[in-house]
Amino acid sequence: MIEAKRPKLELLDRPFVDRIVDEGMTLLERQGVMIENPEALDLLGEAGADVDRGAQRARMGRPLVERCLASTPASVTLYDRSGEKAFVVGGDQVHFDPGSAAVTMLDHETQEERQAVTRDLVDFTKLVETLEHLHFQSTGLISSDVPPGASDAYRLYVGLRLSTKPFVTGTFRVEGFKPMRDLLAAVRGGEGELRRKPLAIFDACPSPPLKWSHLTAQSLIDAARAGIPSELISMGMTGATSPVTIAGTLVQHVAENLCGLVICQIASPGAPVIFGGSPSSFDMRKGTTPMGAVETMMIDAAYAQIAKALNLPTHAYMGLSDAKVNDPQAGLETALGAVLGALAGVNVISGPGMLDFESAQSLEKLVIDDGICAMVYRLLAGIAQRDQPIALGLFEGFTPDMQFLSHPHTRKFYKTEHIPAGLADRDPYDAWVAAGRTSIVDKAHADVARRIGAYVEPPMDASLRMEIESIMTAYARSQGADHLPPLGI
Amino acid sequence: MKDDLYRSMKEAIIAGDRVRAAALAQDAIGSGVDLLEVIEKGYVPGIQRVGELWEEGEYFLPELISSAEAMKAAMSVLDPELARRETKARTAGKAVIGTVEGDIHDIGKNLVASMLQAGGFEVHDLGADVALDRFIDRAEAVGADLICLSALLTTTMINQKRLIGLLRDKGLRDKYKVLVGGAPASAKWAEDIGADGYAENAVAAVKLAKALAGRG
Numbered sequence: 001m002i003e004a005k006r007p008k009l010e011l012l013d014r015p016f017v018d019r020i021v022d023e024g025m026t027l028l029e030r031q032g033v034m035i036e037n038p039e040a041l042d043l044l045g046e047a048g049a050d051v052d053r054g055a056q057r058a059r060m061g062r063p064l065v066e067r068c069l070a071s072t073p074a075s076v077t078l079y080d081r082s083g084e085k086a087f088v089v090g091g092d093q094v095h096f097d098p099g100s101a102a103v104t105m106l107d108h109e110t111q112e113e114r115q116a117v118t119r120d121l122v123d124f125t126k127l128v129e130t131l132e133h134l135h136f137q138s139t140g141l142i143s144s145d146v147p148p149g150a151s152d153a154y155r156l157y158v159g160l161r162l163s164t165k166p167f168v169t170g171t172f173r174v175e176g177f178k179p180m181r182d183l184l185a186a187v188r189g190g191e192g193e194l195r196r197k198p199l200a201i202f203d204a205c206p207s208p209p210l211k212w213s214h215l216t217a218q219s220l221i222d223a224a225r226a227g228i229p230s231e232l233i234s235m236g237m238t239g240a241t242s243p244v245t246i247a248g249t250l251v252q253h254v255a256e257n258l259c260g261l262v263i264c265q266i267a268s269p270g271a272p273v274i275f276g277g278s279p280s281s282f283d284m285r286k287g288t289t290p291m292g293a294v295e296t297m298m299i300d301a302a303y304a305q306i307a308k309a310l311n312l313p314t315h316a317y318m319g320l321s322d323a324k325v326n327d328p329q330a331g332l333e334t335a336l337g338a339v340l341g342a343l344a345g346v347n348v349i350s351g352p353g354m355l356d357f358e359s360a361q362s363l364e365k366l367v368i369d370d371g372i373c374a375m376v377y378r379l380l381a382g383i384a385q386r387d388q389p390i391a392l393g394l395f396e397g398f399t400p401d402m403q404f405l406s407h408p409h410t411r412k413f414y415k416t417e418h419i420p421a422g423l424a425d426r427d428p429y430d431a432w433v434a435a436g437r438t439s440i441v442d443k444a445h446a447d448v449a450r451r452i453g454a455y456v457e458p459p460m461d462a463s464l465r466m467e468i469e470s471i472m473t474a475y476a477r478s479q480g481a482d483h484l485p486p487l488g489i
Numbered sequence: 490m491k492d493d494l495y496r497s498m499k500e501a502i503i504a505g506d507r508v509r510a511a512a513l514a515q516d517a518i519g520s521g522v523d524l525l526e527v528i529e530k531g532y533v534p535g536i537q538r539v540g541e542l543w544e545e546g547e548y549f550l551p552e553l554i555s556s557a558e559a560m561k562a563a564m565s566v567l568d569p570e571l572a573r574r575e576t577k578a579r580t581a582g583k584a585v586i587g588t589v590e591g592d593i594h595d596i597g598k599n600l601v602a603s604m605l606q607a608g609g610f611e612v613h614d615l616g617a618d619v620a621l622d623r624f625i626d627r628a629e630a631v632g633a634d635l636i637c638l639s640a641l642l643t644t645t646m647i648n649q650k651r652l653i654g655l656l657r658d659k660g661l662r663d664k665y666k667v668l669v670g671g672a673p674a675s676a677k678w679a680e681d682i683g684a685d686g687y688a689e690n691a692v693a694a695v696k697l698a699k700a701l702a703g704r705g
Contacts, residue, residue: 103643115643148644239551240596284549287597287690288672357672359643 004382006092009343011302017309020247024254025062032059033210033259037217040263047266058259065258068265074311076229076272078136078166079197081187081458087135087166089201089229089274090313092345094380096338096373097136097168098128099320099354100203101155102361105141108445111325113360115144118485121155124353125162126455127363127448133373134352136201139169140361149479150472152176153183156200157472158487160187161465164458168231168350170203174215177222179475184228186467195227201274201315201348205233206256208241217263224264224271231274231315231348232260237282237289238299246299249279253303261312274348275307276315278358289357292322292333300337301344308345316341317358319351319369326365326441330355334365335372342376364444367451371422378419386413423447457489491522495531498563502535503542505555507562514566524567528578536560536607543692550600553691557603564606580611582702585628586637587615588671589648594641597671600691601637608695610635610702621652628665634702637694638684640671649674650682666701670694 012020032050034057035041041058045051050059075090087095104113105120116124121141128137139155146154152172159167160183171177180202181194188194202223204216212220223230234256236242242249257275264271281295282288290296300316307314319338323330334351341349352369353361387393387409394409404410423443425432432438469484476484494517501510510532517527539556542548548556564578571578584605588598595617606612613627628636636656640646649669656662666685669678679687685701688694 113643142644144644237596244551284551285546287550287600 001388002385004384007343007379007382008345009301009340010305011298012305017306020250020306021254023251024258025065027255028060028065028259031210032057033212035212035217036214039221040217043266060262065262068262069310071265071269072261072273072312076274076313079199080166081164083197089347093347094342094349095135095347096319096349096352097134097138098140098366099317099351099358100138100140100168101142102140102354102359103142104360106325106355106360106362108364116141117145118143118487121158122487123363123452124361125159126452127366129163130451130455131366131370133370133377137163137165137167138350139167145485146476147479147481149173150476150481153179153472153475156180156183157468160468162457167200169200171219174218177219179471181226182471183468186464186471198229201229201231203231203233204260205235206260208236209252210256212259220260220263221267224267229272229274230264231276232257233276233278235278237280240282246295249299250302253277253279254306274315275312277303278317290322291317291320291358297337297340301340304344304346313347315348316346317350319349320354322357324356326362330365334369338372338376342380363448364441367444367447368423368440374419374422498531499535502532502556502559503538505552505559507559510559510563511566514563518570524571525576525578532560532563540692554603557607560607581609581699582634583611583631584635584637584698585613585624585633587619587624588617588639589645590618590620591648592640592642592645593617598639601670601694604691604695605698610698621648621655624652625655633665635668635698636665637668640674643673646673653683668697
């Protein structure tokens with residue numbers, strides 16, 4: 001039997017990969033990176049980097065970078081809340097999670113974006129819990145009804161209460177790390193267990209060009225020491241904050257992310273790191289950062305290939321759209337990105353549900369995108385040989401009136417070879433008209449309500465619930481909120 | 490002869506050629522022509538044409554910014570000489586500009602600042618993440634006509650509204666025209682918060698600023 005070939009996209013030839021990595025490392029050596037974090041600069045100095053404290057700049061030679069690359073694990077394994085289900089982030093595994101940290105919600109009734117509140121975050125988390133092709137949750141919405149100072153941990157708190165899936169999250173403030181780690185450790189049953197079985201990834205974004213801020217560098221250090229995987233999110237905008245050429249932006253991407261990787265490794269050798277990003281093809285007319293541009297996706301696929309050559313796990317913001325509502329643009333950009341990202345073997349693909357340049361989330365889009373992810377997984381499973389011979393046996397005793405529909409072979413394989421239509425319309429025209437000409441968005445809206453209605457809260461010990469509630473309440477209080485909004489589960 | 494010089498200046502601005510724009514300014518100083526006329530007939534028609542090319546969809550941000558920088562290069566040669574001759578280029582007005590507090594995005598704001606400057610405004614750029622009081626303090630200090638507020642986040646655009654409230658509280662609201670811009674802003678938003686105007690891009694911002702400042 002011939003195994004299915006894993007379909008794969010590679011945009012660069014190996015010598016091109018090597019040249020980009022070489023220039024990235026040369027940038028680290030010559031220009032170095034500005035790091036606005038004294039502890040990171042101290043660590044880099046001790047590790048042998050050339051540190052200019054006045055300019056907050058560190059230049060790192062190849063031996064240091066290569067040593068750090070060697071100590072970075074090639075894959076990270078996340079575990080769900082129960083600690084039983086494992087998700088390997090490495091190799092060519094693909095896991096989708098909703099595009100994270102949206103500030104607004106597309107309201108289906110009004111078709112307008114509005115600020116999200118706890119109610120939305122609860123619905124969002126419940127819905128994602130029911131979507132089987134989204135392996136991870138993301139702390140995908142920022143609640144406007146808690147103080148901004150506490151909103152980073154609050155997203156995680158609500159998520160941990162309502163979901164069993166691993167999380168992609170991150171801090172908004174240096175002070176946010178401790179309560180977030182405490183929440184995760186409480187749920188996991190201790191810091192040691194959290195280190196052994198990571199439950200969340202923390203995103204950290206350098207500021208292009210060639211800078212790590214105090215907050216993000218601190219997040220790298222803190223996460224590395226806690227054994228929490230850091231996702232490095234370099235985000236050059238071609239021609240605005242990075243070179244206009246795709247290859248030029250890749251050079252900067254490599255330099256920024258490798259600098260982040262070095263900070264993680266010198267803070268704690270062997271710390272889990274994911275080579276990710278959110279670069280974009282800058283729009284020279286509007287001054288915006290389109291995630292749905294094909295060039296953005298090309299940058300993503302190419303840096304993923306480069307990261308694989310460096311033996312690192314990968315992440316990208318793909319499978320999302322710049323459209324403002326669930327229109328054809330939303331579907332085409334999302335599907336194109338999800339397919340290309342998966343073919344490129346990006347391990348963590350953050351995007352589903354997201355609209356409007358990473359700023360809005362839509363529940364209806366989440367459901368539609370879950371269907372896109374289902375198609376992507378089917379594509380990745382490839383074409384396998386199921387029988388030997390492939391088909392000759394079926395044609396033995398062939399007659400012109402042979403029926404495949406009722407053939408045992410059909411019944412045996414139709415569900416493995418083909419996936420259900422999901423929300424896609426496959427009615428004949430008249431049936432579609434008779435059914436009220438329903439659009440996929442209408443069907444998605446109904447499906448959202450059905451799923452949220454059918455959601456069952458995963459059980460959590462009362463003592464654990466109280467513990468995480470008290471961690472969250474204490475943090476919120478430190479940020480000026482006397483009490484938390486009711487979850488109304 | 491003078492016409493050739495003016496045409497070259499216009500072309501240098503349209504081409505976004507900083508070096509040439511500055512060199513031509515130096516030539517003009519050497520030849521003793523009226524520098525105000527040089528600005529009006531040489532450089533300004535260049536930047537006007539750039540605005541048209543933008544509106545026609547011919548020019549994109551890289552051309553726009555290069556031309557604004559060429560304009561700036563020429564003016565930085567001419568300004569000291571104008572000061573020495575105790576003349577002053579006619580300004581379209583004075584503008585204080587910045588990205589509001591809590592928001593570190595400055596690409597859009599920089600574009601508008603450059604284009605305002607190229608359009609003849611005296612621009613006081615306060616940078617990004619600017620405390621609201623600073624806008625007012627600077628506007629008072631320099632005698633500004635316009636306060637231009639950029640916000641790229643829906644969470645920070647509220648500071649555009651707060652600034653207008655602050656101006657009212659201080660009894661200064663009628664002293665300044667307040668312009669708002671940035672991805673989440675809109676004409677409706679400007680109207681809702683009682684701003685004087687909204688522009689959707691840097692070229693439109695200059696037009697609006699000129700109309701509101703009433704000097705140009």
